[in-house]
Amino acid sequence: MKNTKGLAPLIAISAILLALSVGSFFLTPDRAFSENENRYLQLTPKLSWDNILSGKFMKDTENYTSDQIIFRDFWTASRSVLQRAEGKEDISGAYLGADGRYFTKVTDDSFDWAGLNKNAGYIRSLFDANPGKSCTALIVPSPAGVLRDKLPANAPYYDEAAAFAQLGDALGGTLLDSRETLAAVDDPYYHTDHHWTTMGAQAAYGLWAQATGHTARAYGLTEATDSFRGTLYSKVLLPDSVYDTVYYAPEIAVDSVVCDGEDGALYDLSALERKDKYELFLGGNYGQCVITTGTENGKHLLLVKDSFANSFVPFLTGDYETITMLDLRYFRGSVQELAAEADDILVLTEITNLAASGEYFKLGK
Incomplete structure (x- = not known):
């Protein structure tokens, strides 16, 4: 007994x-x-x-x-501590990687290959419907795709190279592949959040500028906070998780930001007092944001985006007089009408978000 x-x-x-x-x-x-x-x-x-x-x-x-x-958070943290003590490196859908990095678990079986192909087709159709305009699809690689050596040994992960090859077949020369650019950045993604860092976003802006014939502007980055724990931390709540530092470019200023009809800000400093400090960038996600930059060149960009674009868009403000940002998860208007008014079109989204989205059919409306 x-x-x-x-x-x-x-x-x-x-x-x-x-x-x-x-x-x-x-x-x-x-x-x-x-x-x-x-x-x-x-x-x-x-x-x-x-x-x-x-x-x-x-x-x-x-x-x-x-x-x-x-005590919901307490139970989650306790479970994670016990699972890690048992040697598990896959907890609540997050891989525990090297250097305190957490990665979203995505395998060949869970990645939506059909969704990626379908949504790439919607983007291609939008671009084809707007001939004569500069149309670019900046599809952001997943953190684990760029930082593959930081994954746990033998951790299953989807074939991102095959996914980008599939995008290349569908989008041709409009596809902007930032994998090599981000791999050259010291800290391209946060440790405990799924987004890219401001350094990663700025490097991708330089790549976009070179590919589209713009002159990239260099901005100094300033620390906004050194106490950010993001979405992947929230999955595991391990008490010894590292803190990330969030940077921004305070020298970038614009005339106005209007998000879903309300006054907004390019940098919402009040977010630094909240848990999700990535909301420093625009204060979060909205269906439609219109940025009047103060740059007087008469050029208008339509930017179809996910949340990765929030930290990217400040770098574009010297290139356009007006930037209209659409998040298809929340936007209910006509994309085609706005595309007709724009000089250039940019689609910016992370690749697993693109594959999983059920909203890209709206590009045809």
Whole structure:
């Protein structure tokens, strides 16, 4: 018979915490938003016959119990510590890489090859519908694709070279491949977040300028904060995770930024007081942002983007008088009408985001 006497204190503590967790559903108000995870949480499910019959009530209830459990972050961190102690290097969909780097796990099986091909076709059609304009697709490689040597040994990862070859077949000379450019940057991506650093974005701007006949402007970068832990940290919550430093170019100023009809800012310094410090760049994501730069050359850029473009766009402000940014996840207007008004078109998105997106059909509207 096993001796479980030594486990008694642990069992007792677990029982107490479990009781508190159950009681929290009745004694504490629901949390609507998790700043750590940067997402809205499931609130109390609505009980109705339609929701019961459709299965929505049970699904929402399952999400509710997971989202609203007391000490949620503590449980996540504890689980990650135990899994790492067991030697696991794949936790909650994140690889624990070298030098304190975390990477999103993407394998050949999970990467959406058909989605990549379909969305590349939508981009090609947009460009073909706008002849005579400078049209460029800057598709950003994934962090693990550039920093492959930082992945755990033998960690499965999708064939990014094959993905870029597929993009090349679809987009031809409009594709701008920044893999070599980013590989030459000392710190192209954050350690605990999926985005590129400002240094990575600035290097990609130089590549874009060279490819499109612009003269790249050099800007000095200033430290905004040295206490950033990003989206991948939120998956594992390991207490000894490194902190990233976020840089920006405060010398870049514009006349106005209007995002979804509201006044915005190229650099939102209030984000430095929040968990997601990447929101320093534009304050986050919006369906449509119009930047009036103060550069008087009459040129208008349409930029179809994901969040990688937020730290990239300040470097473009010396090249265009007006920049219209569209995030297809939130934009509901006509892309074709805006494309007709623009002088140049740039699509900027990270490659796994492009493959997984179900929004690129909007380029034809």
